[in-house]
Amino acid sequence: MSKTIIVSNRLPIKIIEEGDGYALQPSEGGLATGLASIHAQGKNNWIGWPGVFLNDPKQTTYFTSALRERRLIPIFLDDEEIKGFYEGFSNEVLWPIFHYMPNYAVYDLHNWETYVKVNERFRDLILAQAEPDDTIWIHDYQLLLLPGLIRSALPDASIGFFQHIPFPSQELFRLIPWRKELLEGMLGADLLGFHTFDDVRHFISSATRLTATNNNSNKLEVDGRTVFVEPFPMGIDSNRFAALSSDEHVLKRVAELKLNFGEQKIILSIDRLDYSKGILQRLEAFALFLLENPAFHKQVTLYMVVVPSRDTVPQYRELKDQIDRLVGNINAQYGSYDWYPVAYFYHGYPVAEIAALYNMADVCLVTPMRDGMNLVSKEYIASRNDETGVLILSEMAGAANELIDALIVNPNNVHDIRDALLFALNMPIPEMKRRMKSMRAIVFKFNVQHWATLFMNRLEEIKTVQSTTKARLVGTTIETQIIDQYKHAASRLLLLDYDGTLVGFQDDIDKASPDDQLYRLLDTLEADINNHLVIISGRKHSTLEQWFHNKPYSLIAEHGVWTKEPGGEWRLKSGLSNAWKGEVSALMESFADRTPGAFVEEKSFSLAWHYRKVQRDLGPLRAHELIDSLRDYSAAYGLQLLDGDKVVEIRSAEVNKGRATLDILHENRYDFILSIGDDRTDEDTFQALPATACTIKVGTEVSAARFYLKQQRDVRILLQKLAT
Incomplete structure (x- = not known):
């Protein structure tokens, strides 16, 4: 029975220090919640880092066994690997570049080498678990190389990848020295998922500009394989937050908070310490609001929670100092003995306390400078069972594409945020409820389980499409059948397109002339008395005349406007006009x-x-x-x-390759017909031929042809086998 292997940097359960030993503790977060239903099915398992490196082999064995009982497979990374892979390359190159903060990027070769090494370690662990029919779902920026590494080892694997942070424009992405390797790694997946269509667009732009990849809408052609790139906005466990909001202990805590703040309006701000979250700009906007609206003094409080994160890193430590100073300045300038404008808390909270804060807050202020989705905004909405409350949301957050009834602001414009605060605090109850009801409908419909199911179903559909296409690929079996039919036929018609079929494309169309090898191949095919060789092209008749004037082939030029039989003159199709x-x-x-x-x-x-x-x-x-x-x-x-x-x-409209083909079929009967072409004009030929004809499209596009070859050079290989 096939299974799904989930792969992420961290497991949904982590090992933590407890007293003199260690213990297991569930991880909070949207990913752990969202994938819980997928992980619970069948024999599905999850590979990731458990959050700590155990020096004691006995402890390692014990916790490996304990985790595997829950179908969690740990990869233990040592301090050097964490420093280079996670803290180094992932968070000093990918995080700042992907969040449009290139001045914070540090391009260290050793960190890159460690990133490669750890991705290879993940690959080896996956290969030890994976079976032929398994599906592998990889998550986030720490493992960008992994899809390609697995594809190299398992060419037919079903691989999905989801990016949980933004993907930058190609002008920014190309700053990374190892950009091509990262793209090639991501393109190993069958389905690439992002939060927003903008991220999809940016990825396709980077892939087509920085690698030899062609695209057709949201499909990329990679080594004869189609990679789909699509948006899947991630949701939350909305029912959980709705239930918490009715919990007796949470309601008691809400009452305590409201008693503490009295009749004041509460503006809630919750973020992890990070320069991408726009915390300083938010504080500056609140200070401007207080300056220009003295009537709100002692009537409103900004309840700001900042969750500690990487505060040993210089940029984060500096950001923490700036926040501390700005909060102090605001409270000193506008506060009084019985009121502090900013209630500032620098620590994390359990989810029940967060739920209480969501229910206590009149306004939720979410203004990141750049964010893949931002689940805080959705958690706030899901918690408002009474349909009150106002959400102010940055247009730079992925959630802004869905939650259009929020007050959408530019996080760089403090005047914009100031105006939104004033509007939110004065919003009439009916409008507040109308907006909140609309957003709650979205949050509850497109929840995290919906997101996970949608992605997995789409990946399954794509693999079905790929397997259907693969059945038509001219592999060993089909090639043998074609050769066998060819050998036993007494009269054969060979209809061959020119550009993209017999020769590759050139930037200069006049340079795509036949080479000696092609002449010899065509001469050999035509020399067989049972063959009728026709070159059917969109080229000018004068060009085909120049190339094949002394050759005994039938020629069709300009899609059927001109025809020429061996030894004859060019004939023009009658009834055509050039008046246009x-x-x-x-x-x-x-x-x-x-x-x-x-x-x-x-x-x-x-x-x-x-x-x-x-x-x-x-x-x-x-x-x-x-x-x-x-x-x-x-x-x-x-x-x-x-x-x-x-x-x-x-x-x-009277001229196309199909009509020219029908003229040939009208004059002769054939036991075997082979037609090969590469573009839309050849579809007319394929459709005009009988169902028994051997029609071959060059490339992997949807076609009326029965079979396809991956590349132009494969055409010559097949024709050479027929000739010999």
Whole structure:
């Protein structure tokens, strides 16, 4: 029976020091909660670090056994590995870059080498557990190399990866010296998940610019394998927080807090100590609010909880000092003997106390400078069973894309936050309830269990699609069948596209001329008396004439406008008109003039706008604009638009490769038909041929062809086997 292997930096249960020994303690956090239902199923297990390195072998053996009984498989990292892998590369390179704080990044080669080593250790532990049908779900920025490492060892594995922090724009990501290795590691997954569509867009941009990867919408083609990149906004265990809000002990604590603060309005702020959380800007905005709104003095308190984190690191220690000073200044300037504007607490709290704070607060202020999702905002909403309370949320948090009824602010704009505070504190109850009700519906529907189930179901769908596609790949079995049919056929038709099929693409279209090896291969195929070899191309007839004028092949040029039989003359298809060319040519030239690298190719009865040399992303953008502009001409003149591989072509609707193919079939009968092509124009050929024909698409796109080959060079290998 197959299982799911969850892999994360930390296990959901950690080993902690207790007295003179150690003990197991559950880890708090959204990931542990979200994956609990997945982990509980069948024989699924979870691999991760238990939070401590045990020097005593007996202790290591004991806790390894205790954790494995719960299907938790620990990887014990020593102090040097934690320093280089986690504190070093993960938090001194990836964390600041991914949170748009590049000035905090420290590029240390030793830390990178340790990061690689620890990812390899995770791989080895996974390989010791994994069986052929298992699914492997890897989590977060500490393990970016792991999907690729597993893919190399298990090519057919089902691998998912989810990133819990933002993914930066490619301009920032490319600052990392080891950017390509990180991308190649991530691309080992079948499904890459992020919190927001912006993160998806940024990842695809980096992958296509920094690696040899092509994309089609949210699908990336990697070594003949399709990688899907999609957003999966993470939720929380909303029912848990709703239940806590009705708990007797929590309600008692809420009453105590309200008694302590009397009639004051409470603004709640909860964060881990980190420069990405916008704590200083939040305090500055609150100070500005107090300066400009003296009527709220003694009427409002900012209840600020900062959870300690890495305060031995210089930047974090400095941030802690700045917070301390700013809180002191605000309380000194605006406070009095019976009121402190900021109630500041520097320590963590158990979840029951957090739930009480959520229920006590009139306003929750969540203003990170950059955040993957931010679950505090969702926890606050889930806790408000009476549908009161106001959420002020940074537009830089992933949650802002879902919680649109919050007061959305720019965390860098203290005036924006000040205005939101004033609006929140004066918000009428009906509006407050309307906003909160809408947000609660979202938080309860898209909870953490929904997130986990959605991701796993999507990964299963993708593997099903991949397995269906794989069945059509021309592997050993299908190749043997094709060769056997070829050998036993008395009359054969070979329909071969040119660019992208017989030769690879060139930036300069005039450089894609046949090489000596191709001439010899085609000559050998044509020399067989049972073969009828046809080169069917979108190229100009003058170009094919130049390349094959002395060859005994049948030639079809410009998708069927021109045809030539061996020893004969070029024949033009009748009934075609060029009346449209002048207007359309002027339009296409205008697009070429403002797109460096683009050019227009004129054929007898078609025009092609090529963008092979255009900057990546700009070419497809201009091509889509051009297609929109050409639609009116297409309708007016009865023309057909083709969006090909780095080319937009417009031509008479009476001409296509399918019609040219039907003309050939009308004149002859064949025992065996082989058709190979690589782009959309070849689909007309595939569709025109009988179901028994051997149709092959070059590439992995969805196609009417029965089979596919991964790359252009595989075409020559197959043809060579047929020839010999």
